[in-house]
Amino acid sequence: MNRRDFIQQASIAAGAFIIPVLTPGGRLVASEVLLEPGLDVNIKKRLADAGLNAATAKGASYADIRIGRYLNQFVITREDKVQSIVNTESYGIGVRVIVNGCWGFASLGEAKTETEVAKTAEIAVAIAKANAKLLAEPVQLAAQKGFGEVSYKTPIIKNLFEVPIKEKVDLLMAVNGAAQKNGADFVNSQLFMVNEQKYFASTDGSYIDQDIHRLWPTFTVTGIDKASGQFQTRNSLGTAKAMGYEYLESKPADRITGRKTTLFNSRYDMIDDATLAAVQVKEKIKAKSVEPGKYDLVLDPTHLRLTIHESVGHATELDRVLGYEANFAGTSFATMDKWKSKNFNYGSKIVNFFADKIQPGSMGAVGWDDEGVKSKKWDLIKDGILVNYQATRDQVHMIGETESHGCSYADSWNSVQFQRMPNVSLAPQKEKLSFEEMIKDVKKGIYIVGYGSFSIDQQRYNFQFGGQLFYEIKNGEIVGMLKDVAYQSNTQEFWNSCVKICDDSDFRVEGSFFDGKGQPSQSSCVSHGSSTSRFDGANVINTARKV
Amino acid sequence: MGILSQQEAKKIIDKVLSFSKADEMSVSLSGENVGNIRYARNAVSTSGDSRNVSLAVTAVFGKRTGTATINEFDEESIKKTVARAEELAKLAPENPEYVSMLGPQKYPETKSFADSTANIDPDKRAQIALDSIDLCRKKSVVAAGYLEDSAGFKAIGNSKGLFGYYKTTSVDYSITVRTEDAKGSGYVVRDFNDVSKLNSASLTQTALQKAMASTAAQAIEPGRYTVILEPTAAAELMRNMMSNMDARSADEGRSFLSKKGGGNRVGEKLFDERITIYSDPMDADIPGTPFVLGDNTVDGRAQEKVVWIEKGVVKNMFYSRFWAEKKGVKAIAAPSGFIFEGGTESIADLIKSTQKGILVTRFWYIRDVDRQTLLYTGLTRDGTFYIEDGKIKFPVKNFRFNESPIVMLNNIEAMGKPMRSGGNMIPPMKIRDFTFTSLSDAV
Numbered sequence: 001m002n003r004r005d006f007i008q009q010a011s012i013a014a015g016a017f018i019i020p021v022l023t024p025g026g027r028l029v030a031s032e033v034l035l036e037p038g039l040d041v042n043i044k045k046r047l048a049d050a051g052l053n054a055a056t057a058k059g060a061s062y063a064d065i066r067i068g069r070y071l072n073q074f075v076i077t078r079e080d081k082v083q084s085i086v087n088t089e090s091y092g093i094g095v096r097v098i099v100n101g102c103w104g105f106a107s108l109g110e111a112k113t114e115t116e117v118a119k120t121a122e123i124a125v126a127i128a129k130a131n132a133k134l135l136a137e138p139v140q141l142a143a144q145k146g147f148g149e150v151s152y153k154t155p156i157i158k159n160l161f162e163v164p165i166k167e168k169v170d171l172l173m174a175v176n177g178a179a180q181k182n183g184a185d186f187v188n189s190q191l192f193m194v195n196e197q198k199y200f201a202s203t204d205g206s207y208i209d210q211d212i213h214r215l216w217p218t219f220t221v222t223g224i225d226k227a228s229g230q231f232q233t234r235n236s237l238g239t240a241k242a243m244g245y246e247y248l249e250s251k252p253a254d255r256i257t258g259r260k261t262t263l264f265n266s267r268y269d270m271i272d273d274a275t276l277a278a279v280q281v282k283e284k285i286k287a288k289s290v291e292p293g294k295y296d297l298v299l300d301p302t303h304l305r306l307t308i309h310e311s312v313g314h315a316t317e318l319d320r321v322l323g324y325e326a327n328f329a330g331t332s333f334a335t336m337d338k339w340k341s342k343n344f345n346y347g348s349k350i351v352n353f354f355a356d357k358i359q360p361g362s363m364g365a366v367g368w369d370d371e372g373v374k375s376k377k378w379d380l381i382k383d384g385i386l387v388n389y390q391a392t393r394d395q396v397h398m399i400g401e402t403e404s405h406g407c408s409y410a411d412s413w414n415s416v417q418f419q420r421m422p423n424v425s426l427a428p429q430k431e432k433l434s435f436e437e438m439i440k441d442v443k444k445g446i447y448i449v450g451y452g453s454f455s456i457d458q459q460r461y462n463f464q465f466g467g468q469l470f471y472e473i474k475n476g477e478i479v480g481m482l483k484d485v486a487y488q489s490n491t492q493e494f495w496n497s498c499v500k501i502c503d504d505s506d507f508r509v510e511g512s513f514f515d516g517k518g519q520p521s522q523s524s525c526v527s528h529g530s531s532t533s534r535f536d537g538a539n540v541i542n543t544a545r546k547v
Numbered sequence: 548m549g550i551l552s553q554q555e556a557k558k559i560i561d562k563v564l565s566f567s568k569a570d571e572m573s574v575s576l577s578g579e580n581v582g583n584i585r586y587a588r589n590a591v592s593t594s595g596d597s598r599n600v601s602l603a604v605t606a607v608f609g610k611r612t613g614t615a616t617i618n619e620f621d622e623e624s625i626k627k628t629v630a631r632a633e634e635l636a637k638l639a640p641e642n643p644e645y646v647s648m649l650g651p652q653k654y655p656e657t658k659s660f661a662d663s664t665a666n667i668d669p670d671k672r673a674q675i676a677l678d679s680i681d682l683c684r685k686k687s688v689v690a691a692g693y694l695e696d697s698a699g700f701k702a703i704g705n706s707k708g709l710f711g712y713y714k715t716t717s718v719d720y721s722i723t724v725r726t727e728d729a730k731g732s733g734y735v736v737r738d739f740n741d742v743s744k745l746n747s748a749s750l751t752q753t754a755l756q757k758a759m760a761s762t763a764a765q766a767i768e769p770g771r772y773t774v775i776l777e778p779t780a781a782a783e784l785m786r787n788m789m790s791n792m793d794a795r796s797a798d799e800g801r802s803f804l805s806k807k808g809g810g811n812r813v814g815e816k817l818f819d820e821r822i823t824i825y826s827d828p829m830d831a832d833i834p835g836t837p838f839v840l841g842d843n844t845v846d847g848r849a850q851e852k853v854v855w856i857e858k859g860v861v862k863n864m865f866y867s868r869f870w871a872e873k874k875g876v877k878a879i880a881a882p883s884g885f886i887f888e889g890g891t892e893s894i895a896d897l898i899k900s901t902q903k904g905i906l907v908t909r910f911w912y913i914r915d916v917d918r919q920t921l922l923y924t925g926l927t928r929d930g931t932f933y934i935e936d937g938k939i940k941f942p943v944k945n946f947r948f949n950e951s952p953i954v955m956l957n958n959i960e961a962m963g964k965p966m967r968s969g970g971n972m973i974p975p976m977k978i979r980d981f982t983f984t985s986l987s988d989a990v
């Protein structure tokens with residue numbers, strides 16, 4: 001059993017009933033507290049120096065400290081009722097050290113004095129010394145220059161916590177009202193809003209103050225046919241973004257229309273989406289059950305993000321490749337020999353994946369990672385060939401590099417930072433290609449929008465994905481809705497069947513709060529960008545059963 | 548502050564309640580000491596230790612509720628928290644589903660606390676890891692494992708005189724052993740209340756045997772097979788099914804227990820008549836919690852022995868207090884763990900009586916595909932074997948399955964002796980016509 005079982009509840013495609021993701025150690029506060037400033041940056045620097053000095057005095061060859069204040073707000077409703085409004089604040093420090101070539105980590109909640117910080121650093125040193133007895137190889141940390149005193153803030157227009165609760169409740173009530181007016185039997189809707197105030201300092205001479213803002217508006221609409229006893233759901237097509245409340249202030253230009261359902265670009269109209277969802281959920285109940293067989297799949301970015309996440313994002317994590325996740329998340333088929341060969345065909349020639357922590361609005365976007373490495377962009381798969389992994393400072397030497405990729409992240413002050421997935425995105429095709437052009441020569445296909453059921457093996461070969469909306473394509477035309485659709489494939493086979501990718505005018509970045517990894521499990525924020533893409537000859541199964 | 552005694556906890560709760568000006572007030576006080584050690588590639592990778600005590604106060608005015616939390620317990624801090632909860636309640640929208648708090652309850656004296664677990668220190672954790680790593684280093688295989696232990700207490704009270712307290716400990720241990728050529732993998736996971744029952748070397752030995760036995764797996768065609776599921780494999784699917792026994796979802800028409808035309812399926816025979824599932828907070832193997840904690844506010848209902856499914860017939864479902872009041876039925880809460888009645892046979896006995904079948908030691912990445920039929924998908928992992936004429940013949944490549952536990956519990960061939968798995972008692976199960984839909988190259 002997982003103590004932090006919220007991770008399980010909130011795995012990447014959290015369903016209809018969502019439990020608030022409380023930062024460990026978080027306490028409930030009034031909404032005004034979310035607008036109060038945290039500690040002054042000068043005080044944070046003083047505390048940090050106390051920790052770093054105590055660690056080095058006790059024998060640490062390297063030390064870093066994170067001073068974190070994590071603020072969350074959740075507004076949770078169903079139909080005409082507000083179920084819960086939760087505000088939480090969590091503050092504490094985490095100190096990480098290397099002693100005798102071994103990592104040690106200790107944390108303390110509410111630590112606000114230099115003595116408390118120094119004592120925590122000393123505990124980290126003691127733990128490192130104890131664990132050094134079991135050490136196999138000493139840590140090799142890639143060099144990192146200090147940045148001095150620097151800062152980063154998510155570019156936001158409207159601070160989430162400055163928007164009154166009433167406005168948020170009114171929005172969700174309007175969303176629920178629109179769904180019910182259009183025939184939904186039930187609707188659950190939520191707003192998740194997060195502000196991470198993170199201060200990082202290390203013995204390399206960095207003092208980095210970051211202010212990260214993220215939100216996720218979401219809903220599930222349920223339609224029921226009492227006579228047949230059937231029900232269907234349709235989840236929101238909005239996404240999680242590192243943005244302010246402006247994400248919810250949509251203009252017509254932010255929408256993509258003419259594709260059976262409205263899709264959203266950099267802004268999201270939750271009421272419009274819920275209105276459509278209510279109509280679609282009824283259509284879903286009566287939709288044709290899919291005939292299993294081979295289909296050409298046309299996958300919208302709202303869907304493809306999860307396939308990318310599972311089959312490329314996780315497979316190219318260096319800690320998995322090396323075996324550090326063998327007891328939990330698993331290892332990877334994308335082994336070092338395949339990377340070294342420089343000719344492993346991960347996908348077809350048009351498949352290019354890049355990793356980054358810089359795309360505006362993406363969930364991974366930060367100025368520096370949680371070990372003081374500046375955010376950057378690099379290639380993972382180039383012209384279909386596996387060319388790199390995702391790595392941290394203590395890993396890059398294993399792939400012959402001298403500079404970290406900046407993939408270190410901890411989900412709280414009391415969690416130790418480790419290698420986490422950056423944004424992993426499928427590059428759009430350079431030649432102009434619209435959605436209409438993409439489907440016009442599809443003889444027998446399915447257009448899938450939104451992510452649904454998902455499952456993949458522990459080495460990331462075999463997967464199965466569902467979706468929210470499925471449309472049958474016949475001879476270049478969308479002819480109607482389907483249900484009971486899931487496709488099964490193998491990662492290498494699937495990405496090699498990628499025949500077309502729409503151009504950059506269709507490129508969208510889809511995000512999540514819930515990338516889970518590690519023991520104890522930690523949840524990380526990540527986005528995946530892509531344009532609508534086509535995969536020929538995929539194996540589609542019918543998921544209907546009689547019980 | 549550590550683990551407070553019943554008297555210490557009651558003193559704090561009484562103090563909180565003495566400051567209340569609300570119509571109703573409840574208090575939840577809990578503390579936990581948690582430690583862990585993680586290893587991979589035959590070396591320790593991370594370890595940690597955290598301690599926390601927290602107090603949540605819920606104030607109620609009419610049908611408006613507000614909750615505030617704190618982790619300091621001086622009088623001034625407590626007063627502030629009570630005032631904060633009251634302020635939040637006055638500002639909150641009315642909750643039409645609010646049900647007035649319970650008065651004093653009689654709680655069972657559950658026995659889930661072990662001193663041995665409460666006294667674990669970093670050296671003990673390191674030793675548990677070392678016993679496992681040592682064995683693997685000697686046998687030239689690769690270990691990755693994780694141990695997490697916790698000791699804690701929970702206390703609840705309210706302005707209507709309700710009070711409850713219990714202490715609990717738990718240990719979760721898992722170990723994966725892989726062969727150096729990465730062609731074989733074995734896994735063992737166990738959970739206990741008492742750490743003295745944990746022998747990491749012996750569990751590692753079992754994982755090691757599975758790793759060695761699963762190398763050179765052969766591919767066989769996916770399709771419908773008779774399967775023997777070890778308890779570790781069966782547990783998650785069974786737990787998933789039981790977590791769908793909420794009455795409100797069924798009454799609303801969005802559950803496998805919804806009835807055509809409306810209502811729920813209590814009283815209907817949905818499973819093989821050998822299926823009986825119950826819960827009992829006093830069970831010696833999986834001691835439960837004496838009362839229901841609730842999310843942010845105190846629930847306070849006593850846990851009791853409940854039969855959920857008897858001889859294949861659905862007997863009871865979970866109710867929130869609101870939904871039970873609306874429906875005029877007893878508000879039975881979801882338990883902390885389920886007990887599946889099984890048989891007396893061992894896994895070896897089940898294999899011996901199987902002409903053709905697949906032994907599944909673990910499933911992985913189980914996700915729902917269709918909530919109407921409880922269809923789940925997932926894959927076998929860490930040791931899957933072909934059985935013929937009552938014997939394990941050879942290891943097979945991993946499969947993806949698409950199957951519903953409702954179908955499984957209608958296709959039961961035999962069940963063995965239940966074993967504790969993730970806080971539930973699950974028997975090994977032999978099931979016919981289990982649906983594997985594709986092959987995986989993963990090891």
